[in-house]
Amino acid sequence: MKNYKNIILNPSSSIKEALKIIDSGAMKIALVVDENEKLLGTLTDGDIRRGLLNNLSLDDAIEPIIFKTPTTCSIEDTKEKILEIAVEKKLYQIPVVDNTGKLIGIEEVDELLKPKNRNNKVVLMVGGLGTRLRPLTEKIPKPMLKVGDKPILETIILNFKKYGFSNIVLSVSYKSEMIENYFGNGSKLGVHIEYVHEEKRMGTAGALSLIQEKLNEPFFVMNGDLLTNINFEHMMDYHIQNSSVATMGVREYDFQVPYGVVNIDGINIKSIAEKPVHNFYVSGGVYILDRAVLDFIPKNQFFDMPTLFEKVIANNMKSISFPIREYWLDIGRMEEFEKANNEYHKVF
Structure with a gap:
């Protein structure tokens, strides 16, 4: 005891x-x-x-x-x-x-x-151009950039595997052959990988219309340029326990106004707040969806995740947030890429 x-x-x-x-x-x-x-x-x-x-x-x-x-x-x-x-x-x-x-x-x-063997699929969006990381992404897709000693995408896949999620779907486009040649069917990592090819830009939710028939249980959708050590098993259990159809990982974001903010009523000054800090929750790029929400996604069209959540909310279906307090980094710019390399071995 x-x-x-x-x-x-x-x-x-x-x-x-x-x-x-x-x-x-x-x-x-x-x-x-x-x-x-x-x-x-x-x-x-x-x-x-x-x-x-x-x-x-x-x-x-x-x-x-x-x-x-x-x-x-x-x-x-x-x-x-x-x-x-x-x-x-x-x-x-x-x-x-x-x-x-x-x-x-x-x-x-x-x-x-010990991690369980969960059947829920993990859909990773890895088809972006990575324009903000050029020239690094001129010859290699962003998810294949090495952070630490392995590609970003490999770290993401291994993190899901650690929590028992080994059924991976990669939505690919830009330089997809490099991703497919490296990962193959996933057997070398102990996972099963399928591919869906975006012939045009389809947004963070649009590509789901190409694989609807394969998504029968609650499934993850995650951007392929995120490094995080979220407990994915806890997030899935949280989604299921709350009977949600759409769960969004959210991150707290602070923004400080660099000036004194003047609150007025007509022409009268009521108060002055010196450089106030505002707190928001922003999308963390990690989602869990039920099959029911796929009906809102149009076929073969650009469709983003915020629009999907707006549809869910408008139809009075339950959508919830999952606060992300763990390590989280969106590798979208050169400074974040450098930060990820500096922090990788300490975190992972």
Whole structure:
């Protein structure tokens, strides 16, 4: 049984404190107890994401976002019984309590930490011209540029494989033969790769019309110039658990106005904010879609992902956001390419 003392919180602890505990520990969970160490609930990364999306700040208390009905096991339960519970509930860890509800410890089920073999397809958009990275992309497509010791696209594919997603579809166009010659059918990486050829620019969603019949389960769509260490398994589970038809990975973006902003009413000055910082969520270029949304995509036409989400929203279908707090870098310009090479070995 794992020692739980370093992952304990109380209801008045801040979200910032919870993040430090969850991010620093291997178990990626916090346990919330009262003054008598009675278990009140648990807290995970997903709970914090939902709280932040509901406008809580890092300084707010965790009390409103505690998961107050966690699955537990008894101190009398055998290892076999605990494993049975974990498999049934799809849990990584299970708090152990005595018959009064007092926290005794936490069992970590190592077997469940191994990546699963997921059938969901991963569609990677790798047909862009990479004009902002010229002259590097004059003779080689951007996804084949090396970051660290391998092409960007290889790192992306291996990251998906790590989480059990090995059915890859590459939407190719510019210098596609270089990509196909390098990856082939994917067997050398332990994955299965199919190709779809864009004869013209089709946007970040348009190419999906060419492979509709192959997309029967929820599937990923991701830009082929992103480096990120998102837990793709968690994102897929988040999509499914929330009964979403379209999930967008979103990234927090801060913009500081370089001037004093004057708030006026008619000709009257009401207030002045000196160089205010505005916070936004922007698309992270990682999506999960259900087959149902493919009906909105026109055949053989340019169609972008924001337009697809607008269609989903207009038809009152559920679309949700998945906050990306992990490493994320869009390699669109030379400075980002250089940054990726400088950071690659530290991150990956």
